[in-house]
Every structure is written in structure tokens, then in C-alpha cells.
Amino acid sequence: MTTTGTGHREGLRERKKRAMRGQLSDTAARMFLEHGFDAVRVADVAEACGVSEKTAFNYFPRKEALILDRLETTADALRTHLADPALPPVAAMLKILDAELHAVGTSLTATDDPEQALSDYRRFGDLIRTTPALRAYQSDIAERCTEAAAEVLATRSGFDPAEPEPQAAAAALLGLWRVQFRALRTHLRPGHPIEEALTAVTDEVNRAAALIRDGLTTFPAAGDELRDQRAAPGVHP
Known part of the structure; x- marks a missing residue:
């Protein structure tokens, strides 16, 4: 064991x-x-x-899942961390992205030839971008993750998943995932230290998160208020 x-x-x-x-x-x-x-x-x-x-x-x-199966775990992580009432939505998403970034760094630095690993990583990204089936599968996963996030946010805040608040919040949070994906492509390249690249990626994700943090910080409270309003006598959805 x-x-x-x-x-x-x-x-x-x-x-x-x-x-x-x-x-x-x-x-x-x-x-x-x-x-x-x-x-x-x-x-x-x-x-x-x-x-x-x-x-x-x-x-x-x-x-397609043979090489993009790890993205499936993102949906599970979203359901776990976004459901945690102790974590604001942006903080939960940053926790997920940090874990994914750590996994990337570990896989690259654990090899005997980090430069070759970086080269292979970029070739892998090129493969996804130039293969329509893989791009479509990646987009499908991103859409499913967005819907999963909307469902969890709706549950913790009292909204219906189809309402604009959880839909907008979920789209914003998954936008951070896209920022990280693109930043990895920009900064992880042969000839540049891996740790410096990962730090640069984290910085870009945090900058993007700062743009949406204030708007989502009060998201659960807004849901509580809406739930109270709907529970008031004579108030109907």
C-alpha cells in the first residue's frame, strides 16, 4: 500500500x-x-x-483524451474548491491553477534534460493548436468546466445555474485558466530558466485575477441576499 x-x-x-x-x-x-x-x-x-x-x-x-485527459481533472477540482465556502471564487480558482502550474514545473524539472523537455512541451502545444480534433476537444472541455463552475457557484450562492450571475462568474474564472495556458506558451521556452518562466506565468495570472477579484468577492453574499428576497412573502422569481 x-x-x-x-x-x-x-x-x-x-x-x-x-x-x-x-x-x-x-x-x-x-x-x-x-x-x-x-x-x-x-x-x-x-x-x-x-x-x-x-x-x-x-x-x-x-x-483525443489520450493526451488531454489531464484537463478532465480540472472539472473535478472546480467542483471541490469552488464549493468550499471558506474560499472566495477567485482564490479557489487560483488554488487550482497553482496546483496545475506546479505539476507542469515538476514534470519539466524532473527530467535529465530539461531543455529537451521544454522543447517537447512546446511541440506538444503546437500539436494541439494545429490539430482541429484536439482544439475542438480542448474547447469542449473548457465549456464543460465553465458549466461545472456555474453549477457549483449557483449552489453555494442560491442562484439558478442558468442565471447571468453564475454564468458570468464561471466564464471569468475559466478565463484565468486560458490566461495561464497562453502564458505558459509565452514564457516556457528553451534557453530560459524554468523557475523564472513559472514565476512570470504566476504574475500574469495574478494580474488577470486582480481585474475580476473585486467583482467576485461579494458573489456568495449577493446570492444570499437574492435567496432572502425570494423567500420573502409575496416575492416570486
Whole structure:
């Protein structure tokens, strides 16, 4: 048994599943970079990993998810942190982005050749931008994350998810995610220290967050007020 970073005790079966998931994703990324996304089938990735195509699809429901599956965890993180009443919405989003940025930095600095890792990272970004299917999948995930954020914000504040307040707040918060994604592309490049690049990314995200923080700081309170108004006799939505 091992203990994960979240304190969850992980058994042998969970470790094997996580290892296989990582192997499939890493192998897919390498093959897509070498041959192009459209030229590689899921069956090719599965064969390279010594498993069946069915097994690969058990881990990843779509081909695009093979290399963009980590984005799916963003929705889970949004549901967890935005639901925390002790965290204002912007602070919750910054916590999520900081964890993602830390993961990027760790993956780049843990290699024997950080410069090659940086080069591969940029090639990976180029692959996403130049592959319509991957761009569409990334946009779909961003939209789903925005809707998930709107639902959580609506629940904690008393709004309906379709109302403009949670919709606008969710869009603003996910805008910070896009700022970080673009800042990573700008600052993470060969020949520049990784730590300095990550600091620059954090600075850009914080500057963007400052623009929306004041407006969202009172978001839960505004929801409480609306809920009280709706509960008053003779007041109907």
C-alpha cells in the first residue's frame, strides 16, 4: 500500500491502473509527436503498450483524451474548491491553477534534460493548436468546466445555474485558466530558466485575477441576499 498526495491509501490494483493510464498517455504523446495525430490509431498506441484496443478505450473513451485527459481533472477540482465556502471564487480558482502550474514545473524539472523537455512541451502545444480534433476537444472541455463552475457557484450562492450571475462568474474564472495556458506558451521556452518562466506565468495570472477579484468577492453574499428576497412573502422569481 502507498499513500497518495491527497492522503488516500492506494492499493496495488489502483497503482497498476494508474501506471497503465500513464503509459498509454505517454506513449500516445510520443507517437503523435513523431507521426502526427491523424496518422496514429488508438489500436497502434495499445499495441505499443502491449494491451488490446478495448483496454485502451476502457481508460480513455476518445482518442483525443489520450493526451488531454489531464484537463478532465480540472472539472473535478472546480467542483471541490469552488464549493468550499471558506474560499472566495477567485482564490479557489487560483488554488487550482497553482496546483496545475506546479505539476507542469515538476514534470519539466524532473527530467535529465530539461531543455529537451521544454522543447517537447512546446511541440506538444503546437500539436494541439494545429490539430482541429484536439482544439475542438480542448474547447469542449473548457465549456464543460465553465458549466461545472456555474453549477457549483449557483449552489453555494442560491442562484439558478442558468442565471447571468453564475454564468458570468464561471466564464471569468475559466478565463484565468486560458490566461495561464497562453502564458505558459509565452514564457516556457528553451534557453530560459524554468523557475523564472513559472514565476512570470504566476504574475500574469495574478494580474488577470486582480481585474475580476473585486467583482467576485461579494458573489456568495449577493446570492444570499437574492435567496432572502425570494423567500420573502409575496416575492416570486
